[in-house]
Amino acid sequence: MKSQLLRSTALLSSASLISKVIGFIYIIPFTALVGTTGYALYKYAYGPYAIMISLSTMGIPLAVSKMVAKYDSADNEVLIKKIFKSGFFLMFASGVFFFLLLYLSAPLLANIVIDENNGLGNKQEDVIFVIKMVSFALLIIPIMSFFRGFLQGFNIMGPSASSTVMEQIVRILFILIGTFISINLFDSSITNAVGIATFGAFMGGLAGLLILIVYLYKNKKVYFETLYHPTKFNSLSTKSIYKDIIANSIPFVLISLSIPIYQNIDTFTINSILLSIDYNQLEAETVNSVVGLAQILVLIPVSITTGLSMSLIPSVAKSYNEDNMVILRSTLNQSFLVLAIIILPCSLGVLILSDSLYLLCFGVNNSPVLGGLILKFFAPAAIFIALQGVTSSILQSLNQHKKAIRNLLIGILIKVVLNFILPVYINEFGFIYATIAGFLVSSILNINTIHRIVNLKISLIIYKLLSIVLSSCVMIFIVYLTDNFLNSIKIFNSSMYLDQISKVFISIISGIIIFLITMVILNFSKYKKYSKSHG
Template sequence: MADTPRNRKTKKDDYIVQGTILAAAVVITKVIGVVYRIPLTNILGDEGNGFYGYAYQVYAIALMLSSLSLPTAVSKLVSARVAAGERRNAFRVFVCSLVFAAVVGLVVSLAIFFGAGAVSEYMMRAPLSAYALRVLAPGLLIVAVMAVLRGYFQGLGTMMPTAISQIIEQIINAVVSIVGASVLFGMGTRAGEKAGEELLGPAYGAAGGTLGTVLGALAGLLFLLFVLWAFRGGIRRQLRRDRRSREETYSHILKALVLTAVPVIFSTAIYNINQILDLTIFNHIMDAQGFTEQQYMSLQGIYTGKYDPLINVPMSIPYALSSSIVPSLTAVVMAKNKKKTYYQIDQTLRLTTIITIPSCVGFIALASPLMVLLYNDDSATPANLLMMGAIVIVLYGWSTITNSVLQGLNYMSTPAKNAAIALVVHLIAFVIMMTVFRMNVYALAAGNIVFSLVMAFLNQRKIHQVCGFRVNIKKTFLKPILASLIMGIITYAVHFGLDRLIGGRVIPTVVAILIAMAVYVVLILKMGAVSDDDVESLPMGARILRVCRRLHLMPEPADLDI
């Protein structure tokens, strides 16, 4: 597909810049998450991580119902009104959404707090997870309000408040989680000795770990409120200047919010419920197959405490890009600019695969060294899980971006329908893998592959049907795959050589990762998978492009595929 001519970019055109800012922040938070999970995993042990991971999955479902759809819905509604010059109505969307989020967040928070015991005992088959779930409950109200603030800023075209708030949130989360887990693990161990319950220590420790999630969210919310207060003067001036728009009623806005949010809730719900269903089915089948609670919670702890945090680091980048493309694509679609619509979709999809494919190959090449580096775990199960599930990064990345593309094209319900189909196929496959093939914990990773593959295929087919967009296979897939395979071979060879020469946990793996990054960047630039316009779309893009030209990393424009 041809690149559009590089015109002077306006504020509405910098979706890649904003997406990159948010992606950088999300990667930082995910890296912090991986780093702090190392001491947290060591404190809790595999059993404690099982309680922590399971409670967090239920929390994720409740979070999805109360707030996860709100940033997308609010940003879409706000950006549509800003594009039409209706600043006053955009602010009314924010006010209405804030009240809605506070009410829904409070109801869901109370339901989880008082229902934690029943959920843990009858649904989870892990009654001691109730401690962690009760601690997490207040966070649902906090995150619901915070989600609206983030959506409002995103709709105005800036990801910076969201990005900074996420970093603050994660730093507080990391510190409090480690301290809370350590203190409460000791308290639980002593209480368990008196009560004759050996898993009480890990259960209390998991509750202490989740305390960081709540206080981190509170810190992020306070920062966003400060930003809103700091820019209150500018917002008031914009509202006073808006004399053209007819004031929308709050009832009309609420209806639009619900109609926009509900399809997003359903698609997000299925994404998240797929995990909690897997873990629930896993526990029940493992129990029926004769495994003890300690055994299957330990395996689940490996999956949620070691595999998931690593996989989620590169998967966070497509999520960040998807957050920026919804309001931007909404404005382009409203302007009925088909050429620019194609261009935005193509650019976002290419950047997604350029990031996710090398991440997948890198995890396969360095699966065991990464587990040893981060968790000092040289056993086969965590490394095999990572190698087996690495392809999920590419598939989930594609399905996440295509979800947002469909939402930007105003096909809000399609991702939910596709996710429902993918869920049914996934559950059938998962049960077969657990019962017939007895794949044990590996079925969790394999099930995710099935779900994300079906979802990505259905989404892409729908995009082609509704707007005629076709993927540039060579630039989107073949070039990143070739560059990634060369990178993977070099990475494995470098680690193998350094491991034989000097050994150790840190140096061979870190050096191999750094060389892998450098090799891939050079290859992907030399192959022409990234255009001049792609580079210029990045923060400080013009400067980066000049450096690339000086180092002869970019092919001449005539050599690029058109």
């Protein structure tokens, strides 16, 4: 059982990591093809699409997975059959509804983000076109997500992992090849190229769905043949099944929406706010695009940290349900240490290397000076975004769904209010500080709620936390010196990109080595002695 659990976790984690890496890498050649204005157009489509995907699936695949696992362990084939039929219909109907909602709302969204009275930048009809193109993916993705959840309920992770990777590979290939052919071979407009790119979501979803359909068809006897035979178990009504699915899914989807909501607040307010303080449309769209590109880099360490910390969450739920506070506090402390040991050095490293990282990833044609500056200010946000995500998950494991949602909404409200206030005084940097403030407040509220429930014993890990902070400070000092030294010389005089790659690589490696050495010098393992004397 343990080896099966580890294998399943490894499969899904690997697929998720591969998918994220591929999803990041393609942005570099894509922005080189379409530029900041083209990427802004792409962002206008994918922002609302991300929200619609979360709403259309509503966390139902996770709920279905739990319900299938529950009734499979009880050999209740009748209920599993009902769950499959009910869940499939629910996902199909949800996909159609949100496809129509996004498709028909395209003119309204375009009107929000683009000022037609300003002749610069993208036009409303451009935004309408790309939003309509991406909306077709909503007919596919919810059904694919449902199939993944259904199979995971039987602890069958291989097809889901393959589907996840294939979806991303096909999507990225379609985006890059389609954009390149459109611009370079057919001399098409940036709008048409971005429209083709957004349709890549549909093609990727179709590829991922086909893998799951083929697997289910080949194994239909295993999953469906026995479902037609009645069993001794009583059956729930279809209405009860719908109620259970939705009730289990709503809290998860609301929390998972936190980052997309923050992103969309920026996407749909930056232009109008900057126009009100004397920016023109092109300048506002450039800032909008650069903020989105910088956020991609900021979210890379966040995704790694959240994944590692989330692996501890089942232990939190189990310990809490068993009322084992000693194990629960130990698990939470471990979770916070995992969070700190990765997010602190990563976010500070991005801060120091912001200029080189942005230039290396997005090139000289995508506002590298502004991008490097925004990334520098944005980098610390990774700490609070990760902390909010992990603490929200912990609250959900402690059955505190309402408080997790309340704290999230308070942070979002702060973000919205500050988004309209701060840019008046500090221009584009106001959007960044608004994001940091929102996630920081939500994180503090989450930690306070967790402490009131379990009486956290942070004193038991204070030495380790201080060791991580001090090691991170030493690391960024060395990285800063290394970066400045490498700036004064040219390793590859013939190539700016090779020079940037070598500089970033050397700085990162030196930072990692110094961080680890400092941790050893500070005797990181001293925690055990400290905890015994302060328990």
